[in-house]
Amino acid sequence: MSAAQRTAPRRTRVLAWAGFVAAVIVVAIAAGLLAQSAAWSERGVLDPESAGPDGARAVVRVLEAEGIEVRVARDRAAAAAALADSDATLALTDVPGLSDAALRDLVGDAGDVVLLEPRSRTLRLLLPGSAPAGAFADEEVSPACGFPPARRAGDIVAGELFAPATDGQACYRVDDGYALVTATQDGRSVTAVDGRTLLANDGVDRAGNAALALALLGARPTLVWYVPSPADADGAAPTLGELTPPWVTPAIVLLLVAGAAAALWRGRRFGPLVAETLPVTVRGSETTAGRARLYARARDTAHTAEQLRSAALARLRRILSLGPHAAPAAVADAAAARLSEDPAALRRLLLADAPATDRELVDFSDRLHDLEAAVAAAARPEGTTR
Incomplete structure (x- = not known):
């Protein structure tokens, strides 16, 4: 790294700290002016020129x-x-x-x-x-x-x-x-x-x-x-230093020094920031296919059927404009009403059916897909196309 490249980050840090100090000074001056303005405009209790509740x-x-x-x-x-x-x-x-x-x-x-x-x-x-x-x-x-x-x-x-x-x-x-x-x-x-x-x-x-x-x-x-x-006081008003205990000033100085040290400690960096790329980026479709292969290898048709049923219920709730927490029985009844079919058959499909073999699982998945398609078509306003 050349000398110019090493100097640039240092110059940037110095300018940043200078800007921070300048901002603090500006804010302090503005606050002082506002406080002074408020002090001049403030009216006390029983002030004869005050229209406030406490004025006279x-x-x-x-x-x-x-x-x-x-x-x-x-x-x-x-x-x-x-x-x-x-x-x-x-x-x-x-x-x-x-x-x-x-x-x-x-x-x-x-x-x-x-x-x-x-x-x-x-x-x-x-x-x-x-x-x-x-x-x-x-x-x-x-x-x-x-x-x-x-x-x-x-x-x-x-x-x-x-x-x-x-x-x-x-x-x-x-x-x-x-x-x-x-x-x-x-x-x-x-x-x-x-x-x-x-x-x-x-x-x-x-x-x-x-x-x-x-x-x-x-x-x-x-x-x-x-x-x-x-x-109007007869004698000179006491200064702030005379009114405060002797330990207050050293304590304030110590707090300021500790604050400055903490700012320097937490504000420093060990070199420039490094962009770290992730080692692997996996697409969502690959994740879905991988989980499907795991389910097939485990031959856990009951768990797979439950996952298919849960996803179908979530999509049916959206199609039928039901709440996200609508009960499966309520979803089945709403779908049956929309399709004019037997609610008991749809309740068995959405609540009770438990395929035991892979063939039954495929048939179960097809029936869920057909039900979703039919409900979506029934829920679609007349005269609209997909």
Whole structure:
């Protein structure tokens, strides 16, 4: 083999591996772009501009129709600026990224505050004495309190429940918890509700949910709806390396090395492929003749007759449009009906006859052949020829 011939396969393998690596890189880039695009377009729970089941665009549209100016702030600076220059209600979801001081500063400029997804820390800071009650009630509840917005709204569908604040009111009691807790601090009201049950598009139309939502969020001429951003966190966000245990990175590197080694091991070839021809090719007719000679030499007429009968039954089933599992008796009856002959005679031929000699075997084969020909001719539509 010449040097050029030895070099060609090597060049082909190198190009194949290069193409594979390039394809992996392209797929990774495409997946990253798609993920980034999805991240930009995704809307979270209780997003005021989301029309999905978890969004809150429906209640925002109703507030705007009632003349309330709704300002959506997607970072802390925009929320603070909107609160500073207007008499506004602040709709606040859970903000775990803000420190206690930053949360108090943000709330300090609000006229009223409605907590939509309050957690333990938010309740402790803004509604002292209140806390999550650790229960959820998907049932209609009456207000049973003197809080004006709740009395005007009437019954609502309760969601998460809270323990009442130390100095305040609690409405919509279920067992030991309340669906609404409120208190007045420094001239402003701070109210906590389960926004996912009360305001979301898929639940705002239940019972008096919409009425209570409008009463709480539309109490002032402007509503600032703060949607927190990860960039609002007071400190730098931890890196992925800081969040994972120290053994994760070496384990990932080891898995990558093992995968590359396995790819090289299973992908290599010991030389070019060789086309191997079969030593013998036997035609079907030769196989049939050989088996016939074996049957004749063994003088096994019973087995030969059974083979002939089985093949004839299979062909008759197809001619008579019977199923492949039709019983031999059913085949005999169908053939007799088609030929207008005695079913008992055809049943003996297709079920009972057992030739004992070669002469009887030949006669048996001829009768089967004649039966098939007659049934085929009877089953053929009139005016057609073979």
